[in-house]
Amino acid sequence: MQYGISMFPTDYSITPAELAAAAEARGFESIWFPEHSHIPVSRKSPWPGGPELPKPYYDVMDPFVALATAAAVTKKIRLATGICLVIQRDPIQTAKQICSLDTLSGGRFIFGVGAGWNAEEMADHGTKFEERMDVMRERIAAIKLICSRSKPEYHGKHVNFEPFMTWPKTVQKPHPPVLVGGGYPHGAKRAAEYGDGWMPITGRGDIIAAIPKFRQMVAERDRDPDTVEITVFGVAPDAEKIKPYGDAGVKRVIFGLPSEGADTIMPLLDKMAEVIQKVK
Numbered sequence: 001m002q003y004g005i006s007m008f009p010t011d012y013s014i015t016p017a018e019l020a021a022a023a024e025a026r027g028f029e030s031i032w033f034p035e036h037s038h039i040p041v042s043r044k045s046p047w048p049g050g051p052e053l054p055k056p057y058y059d060v061m062d063p064f065v066a067l068a069t070a071a072a073v074t075k076k077i078r079l080a081t082g083i084c085l086v087i088q089r090d091p092i093q094t095a096k097q098i099c100s101l102d103t104l105s106g107g108r109f110i111f112g113v114g115a116g117w118n119a120e121e122m123a124d125h126g127t128k129f130e131e132r133m134d135v136m137r138e139r140i141a142a143i144k145l146i147c148s149r150s151k152p153e154y155h156g157k158h159v160n161f162e163p164f165m166t167w168p169k170t171v172q173k174p175h176p177p178v179l180v181g182g183g184y185p186h187g188a189k190r191a192a193e194y195g196d197g198w199m200p201i202t203g204r205g206d207i208i209a210a211i212p213k214f215r216q217m218v219a220e221r222d223r224d225p226d227t228v229e230i231t232v233f234g235v236a237p238d239a240e241k242i243k244p245y246g247d248a249g250v251k252r253v254i255f256g257l258p259s260e261g262a263d264t265i266m267p268l269l270d271k272m273a274e275v276i277q278k279v280k
Helices: 016-025 063-072 091-104 119-124 129-148 186-194 207-220 239-247 262-279
Strands: 002-006 030-033 078-085 109-114 178-181 197-199 229-233 252-256
Touching: 002 078, 002 262, 016 030, 016 063, 016 262, 030 063, 030 109, 030 252, 063 078, 063 091, 078 178, 091 109, 091 129, 109 129, 119 129, 129 186, 178 186, 178 229, 186 197, 186 207, 207 229, 207 239, 239 262
Parallel strands: 002 030, 002 252, 030 078, 078 109, 109 178, 178 197, 197 229, 229 252
Antiparallel strands: none
16 A cells, blocks of 8 residues: 655645655655635635635645646655646646646656535636536546647537647656545546546545445446555554555555644654554
8 A cells, every 4th residue: 555645735834845855755655735726705615524614725825836846856756636626727728737747747647636615616717516527527538638649629518629739748648547536426436437546535434335335336337446546535644544444455545734834744744654664
């Protein structure tokens, strides 16, 4: 099993570059940055994680810019969006960012995606909440084509473009892995349909119990379940809590870090690295 870390990078936290270099030095496989372009003041949409929305959600940096700075100071660690809100992004420009980052990093990008929860935020980008799942499916399909074909073309309800040319293409072929976030059964269903992996979050259902059901979903779509990986977010850095995920066939677990400075983050990374050694 592999191990990653996630954090909301802000202007008051450890920098993405410093965090990535420290994580790589301690043997972490991947680093994950989330996304919110903005948080509307109305705050009508409830946050799935609880009653109070944490401040870093307002303050988080753009994930592609943050990951690019991390790529510049590292050589091995995977660079991931966790998650990219594709329902709020132009697919052509997003594909350009993906191809650029994957090229500059030597093929280390992981495309973690999700449909989001903040209806007011996505409305500001022109996406209707009730259409977000269809929008996500089409935009991901279009991005895959742009990343892999010399003259991509796509015609759908929400995405439509004639053949065009754009480079670079991604180092990873045919495109970086697309990991779909969300719980069971709905998020798992979307991952089984068009994802290279599924990314559930702890605390929102029994993930381990859902894994056999997810694998069955994949098989029912004439796909090999062994080729669709599982990444679990929000796992506590505790050897006893980590082990069941490895036993269940999870590929990687992701530990969360607070948006704090290096003085706080470095000791936490050291403790997490110690836990990893106990699990191996």
